[in-house]
Amino acid sequence: xxxxxxxxxxxxxxxxxxxxxxxxxxxxxxxxxxxxxxxxxxxxxxxxxxxxxxxxxxxxxxxxxxxxxxxxxxxxxxxxxxxxxxxxxxxxxxxxxxxxxxxxxxxxxxxxxxxxxxxxxxxxxxxxxxxxxxxxxxxxxxxxxxxxxxxxxxxxxxxxxxxxxxxxxxxxxxxxxxxxxxxxxxxxxxxxxxxxxxxxxxxxxxxxxxxxxxxxxxxxxxxxxxxxxxxxxxxxxxxxxxxxxxxxxxxxxxxxxxxxxxxxxxxxxxxxxxxxxxxxxxxxxxxxxxxxxxxxxxxxxxxxxxxxxxxxxxxxxxxxxxxxxxxxxxxxxxxxxxxxxxxxxxxxxxxxxxxxxxxxxxxxxxxxxxxxxxxxxxxxxxxxxxxxxxxxxxxxxxxxxxxxxxxxxxxxxxxxxxxxxxxxxxxxxxxxxxxxxxxxxxxxxxxxxxxxxxxxxxxxxxxxxxxxxxxxxxxxxxxxxxxxxxxxxxxxxxxxxxxxxxxxxxxxxxxxxxxxxxxxxxxxxxxxxxxxxxxxxxxxxxxxxxxxxx
Numbered sequence: 001x002x003x004x005x006x007x008x009x010x011x012x013x014x015x016x017x018x019x020x021x022x023x024x025x026x027x028x029x030x031x032x033x034x035x036x037x038x039x040x041x042x043x044x045x046x047x048x049x050x051x052x053x054x055x056x057x058x059x060x061x062x063x064x065x066x067x068x069x070x071x072x073x074x075x076x077x078x079x080x081x082x083x084x085x086x087x088x089x090x091x092x093x094x095x096x097x098x099x100x101x102x103x104x105x106x107x108x109x110x111x112x113x114x115x116x117x118x119x120x121x122x123x124x125x126x127x128x129x130x131x132x133x134x135x136x137x138x139x140x141x142x143x144x145x146x147x148x149x150x151x152x153x154x155x156x157x158x159x160x161x162x163x164x165x166x167x168x169x170x171x172x173x174x175x176x177x178x179x180x181x182x183x184x185x186x187x188x189x190x191x192x193x194x195x196x197x198x199x200x201x202x203x204x205x206x207x208x209x210x211x212x213x214x215x216x217x218x219x220x221x222x223x224x225x226x227x228x229x230x231x232x233x234x235x236x237x238x239x240x241x242x243x244x245x246x247x248x249x250x251x252x253x254x255x256x257x258x259x260x261x262x263x264x265x266x267x268x269x270x271x272x273x274x275x276x277x278x279x280x281x282x283x284x285x286x287x288x289x290x291x292x293x294x295x296x297x298x299x300x301x302x303x304x305x306x307x308x309x310x311x312x313x314x315x316x317x318x319x320x321x322x323x324x325x326x327x328x329x330x331x332x333x334x335x336x337x338x339x340x341x342x343x344x345x346x347x348x349x350x351x352x353x354x355x356x357x358x359x360x361x362x363x364x365x366x367x368x369x370x371x372x373x374x375x376x377x378x379x380x381x382x383x384x385x386x387x388x389x390x391x392x393x394x395x396x397x398x399x400x401x402x403x404x405x406x407x408x409x410x411x412x413x414x415x416x417x418x419x420x421x422x423x424x425x426x427x428x429x430x431x432x433x434x435x436x437x438x439x440x441x442x443x444x445x446x447x448x449x450x451x452x453x454x455x456x457x458x459x460x461x462x463x464x465x466x467x468x469x470x471x472x473x474x475x476x477x478x479x480x481x482x483x484x485x486x487x488x489x490x491x492x493x494x495x496x497x498x499x500x501x502x503x504x505x506x507x508x509x510x511x512x513x514x515x516x517x518x519x520x521x522x523x524x525x526x527x528x529x530x531x532x533x534x535x536x537x538x539x540x541x542x543x544x545x546x547x548x549x550x
Contacts, residue, residue, distance in 0.1 A: 020152030069176035076169035089145040095203035096141030230319035244454035250462030251391030270441035285518040296518035392432035401435035457496035507544035
């Protein structure tokens with residue numbers, strides 16, 4: 001008998017003698033592994049929140065047990081028969097990736113963040129890739145998943161299996177309820193006052209957000225006709241001037257890093273030379289582009305905004321176009337226009353063959369290329385040109401500006417922001433604002449060349465802000481109710497040429513410190529083009545005019 005046959009026979013006997021692990025053991029082990037190794041940020045935030053409490057470690061153990069009970073309950077109810085292994089492996093892989101982003105950037109995986117992620121392009125994904133991500137995926141996902149794949153699970157009859165899973169689910173639920181009720185005051189306070197902490201629980205928040213995202217998509221799958229708004233929109237024939245408005249949609253710019261708004265660094269040296277208005281108290285509609293961009297162009301306000309309804313309802317561009325405004329959307333943003341520009345002329349400036357100003361990536365100033373030629377083809381019309389910036393998109397801030405704009409040093413030349421000092425992160429981000437200052441000054445310079453023929457103006461407004469390490473949080477996307485002001489307080493600027501007799505800049509400056517938001521953009525654009533419509537609300541227009549509205 002050969003050695004190979006002996007070894008094979010021995011292995012066969014070992015397999016036959018090894019009874020395998022029970023499903024209960026596997027579920028409990030996986031739940032424990034997820035709580036301990038996939039929840040560093042959740043447990044760290046919990047410790048930081050209750051630092052100094054006498055029974056902190058007892059509370060920490062109790063919250064870990066509750067989290068483990070929730071995961072055990074979920075796996076018990078969903079892990080039917082042969083579905084358990086694939087479910088566990090998929091959960092380990094997805095949760096390991098979530099753990100990387102939560103631990104690295106302290107972001108929350110909300111349904112809005114999932115939507116943002118699914119709309120991310122390849123260049124943006126590349127900015128997020130790192131060897132540490134691969135390490136998380138291998139050590140916390142792939143290797144444990146491989147182990148689960150290879151283990152043998154004891155099989156029971158269907159009835160016995162169902163009974164065991166129901167017992168395990170019941171014990172998990174009862175255990176969690178007993179712990180919560182035994183410390184009712186503590187957990188009532190925790191769940192009510194510290195939502196941000198519990199949103200870091202992984203993968204429970206991920207699974208909840210996936211369910212919420214999926215449900216929202218299933219509810220909106222029915223084809224719907226496009227709802228019309230502002231059907232009466234017209235520009236009075238008595239208006240003697242053609243308007244030329246450039247609307248610049250900023251990306252990830254926060255208001256408190258604009259020196260126009262009092263920031264101690266000179267991040268707006270060129271804009272400060274212009275006669276313009278900086279609106280200092282503007283709030284965004286969301287904390288991500290996927291939410292803010294459609295919302296800010298919608299007639300609905302943030303408190304009543306519904307993305308499914310908005311997707312099947314005309315936006316401000318449709319109303320302006322119906323009134324007779326010629327519209328061009330130029331996009332240099334990695335996320336595109338989110339469907340807003342589907343019914344207007346659209347140009348993608350992210351391609352070097354179209355955008356002549358490209359080095360490490362295509363620059364925002366390339367959106368000014370060829371505008372004279374385009375404008376000549378649309379003479380004697382009111383014009384709106386929308387420019388959607390790449391702006392200050394993170395985490396690779398160092399890629400967002402040409403080298404000559406690296407004024408603030410040292411910089412963070414990495415997408416691993418927590419590996420850099422906060423000074424370096426802020427320096428790099430401020431350099432992106434400095435480049436935006438340059439780009440906006442170029443937009444104004446171009447508009448000045450057209451002021452003899454048009455009433456020219458520029459309106460700039462960012463989609464959302466950005467966290468730069470405050471409280472250990474980076475990037476954006478925190479649920480709006482919990483988001484810091486850094487993610488919702490955005491810059492907005494209005495410039496108009498001296499020849500523009502419609503706009504009263506002096507009066508506009510007097511109200512520039514009043515609270516405004518993305519809700520005001522719809523009515524402000526109608527006002528700039530003097531569109532007459534029942535949907536226009538004068539009190540929501542950010543601009544003061546030198547004459548009464550038609």
